[in-house]
Amino acid sequence: MNNLKRKVIFALCSIGMNLLIQPAVVAAYSEPVEQALIVATKTQALNQNIDALLNKYDLPGLVLKIKHRGEIIHYSAHGKVNVDNDKPITKDALFRIYSMSKPITAFALLQLVDSGKISLEDDIRTYLPKFQPFEVDGVKQVVTIHQLLSHTAGFGYGGGIKNWVDIRYLLANPLSRNNTLEDLVNDLSGIDLKFAPGEKFEYSIASDIQGAIIEKVAAMPLDTYLSRNIFTPLNMKDTHFSVPTEQAERLVDMYEYDAGTFEQAYIFNKEKILFVEKGSDSKFLEKPTLLSGGGGLISTATDYSQFVSMLLNRGKHNNAQLLSEELIDKMLSSHTKGLDTHFMPRVYNGTGFGYGIGIKEVTGDTRKQGTFFWGGMGGTIFWGDPQSELEVVAMMQVEDGWVGLEKWLIPQVYQLINN
Incomplete structure (x- = not known):
C-alpha cells in the first residue's frame, strides 16, 4: 500500500473515530490528512477530465x-x-x-563512450568505414559522434521532393524493414549531407546510424x-x-x-x-x-x-x-x-x-x-x-x-x- 492510500484510509477512519480521539492528536494529523484528501480530489478530477477528452474527440x-x-x-x-x-x-x-x-538509443551509445570504446569527437567513419566520405556542395566533411547524437550532423529523413538529397533518400529507402543496419549504411552512403555538420539541427535518421555504430563497437545485434x-x-x-x-x-x-x-x-x-x-x-x-x-x-x-x-x-x-x-x-x-x-x-x-x-x-x-x-x-x-x-x-x-x-x-x- 502506498503512502497516499494509507493517508486516505487514515483520513476516513479519523472521521469515524473523531469522538474518541483527543483534540491535540487530531490537530497533529490534520495537515497531512487534508493534503491527502486534496490530492485524492485532484486525481479524481484528472480521471474525469481524461474520460471527457476521450469521449469528446472519439479517441x-x-x-x-x-x-x-x-x-x-x-x-x-x-x-x-x-x-x-x-x-x-x-x-x-x-x-x-x-x-x-x-x-534509449542515444543512452546506449553514450554507454560505449562511458566505457572508453568510442569518443564524442570521433569521426563516425572510424566505425562505419563503408560510408563514403561525406560532402556538402562538393566539399568533404567530417561527422562526429557528438553531431550524430545531437542531430546536427547534416542527415535528414528524406521522403519529400523539395531537393535532390530528399529524393535520394526516397529512392534509397534506407529504413526498409527488410534492411539490416549495414544495409541502411550502404543505402545512405554517397548521399550528400543536407548541410555542413554543426551548422544547424535537423531531426533525422541519425539515431538509426547510432544503432549501426553500437552493433559494430559492441560486436552484437542492437536488440541484444x-x-x-x-x-x-x-x-x-x-x-x-x-x-x-x-x-x-x-x-x-x-x-x-x-x-x-x-x-x-x-x-x-x-x-x-x-x-x-x-x-x-x-x-x-x-x-x-x-x-x-x-x-x-x-x-x-x-x-x-x-x-x-x-x-x-x-x-x-x-x-x-x-x-x-x-x-x-x-x-x-x-x-x-x-x-x-x-x-x-x-x-x-x-x-x-x-x-x-x-x-x-x-x-x-x-x-x-x-x-x-x-x-x-x-x-x-x-x-x-x-x-x-x-x-x-x-x-x-x-x-x-x-x-x-x-x-x-x-x-x-x-x-x-x-x-
Missing part, C-alpha cells in the same frame, strides 16, 4: 503514469483499445513508441545490446522491437490524427481521428530485419517510466550507475543553442535538443528549465522535470496525436501537483 484509450518526488501519484488506464468495441485498455497495454526509441545493458537492468521486460507471440493481444489498435499541420494538431478534431490498423494485423507482431534505433520499439507506460526515472536519478537505478553523471549531464543539456532547430519552434517554446532528447532551455508551458522530453509519432509522450521532481509517461495510439495530447496534458499534470 482510443490512454495509459498515464505520473511520479512526483519519487512516488507514483497517478497511474491509470482510460478508454478502449478501439472506439467501436468494448475492449477496455489496460495498464499493461503495448504501444508502438516510434521516436521515443531515440533517447539494449536488452543486456538497459532493459534488463531497468526491468523493462515488455520493451522489444516486436511483440512476443504470447503477448500479441496486448498490442493496441492504431488510429491517426489527419491534422495537416503542427498548428492544427494543437487541439484534437473529432472529424479527423481515423482508424488505421488493428493490433492483430500490425507489422510489429513480426520481428523486422531492421532494428531501428530511431523508431522501432514497442513498450508500456510502466517500462518507459523506469527509463525516465533512471534519467531523473542521474543515471542511477537500484544502486547501479548505468551511465556516468558527466554523460547524463551532456545528454540532458541543449547542444543546439543559437542554431536553426528545424520544426521545434512550431511546437515547443524555448527548446533545444540534447543527445536524442528535447531540452527546455527556458521555463515555459509550465515546465521548468532543464525539463527533458520527447514524443513518438504514434501518440506517446514523456517528460522529466528535475526542478519539479516530476516525471510523466502518457501512451495513446493516435499517429500525429502526440502534439494535441501534450498540449492538453501539461496543464492538467501541473494542476495535480501544485497547491
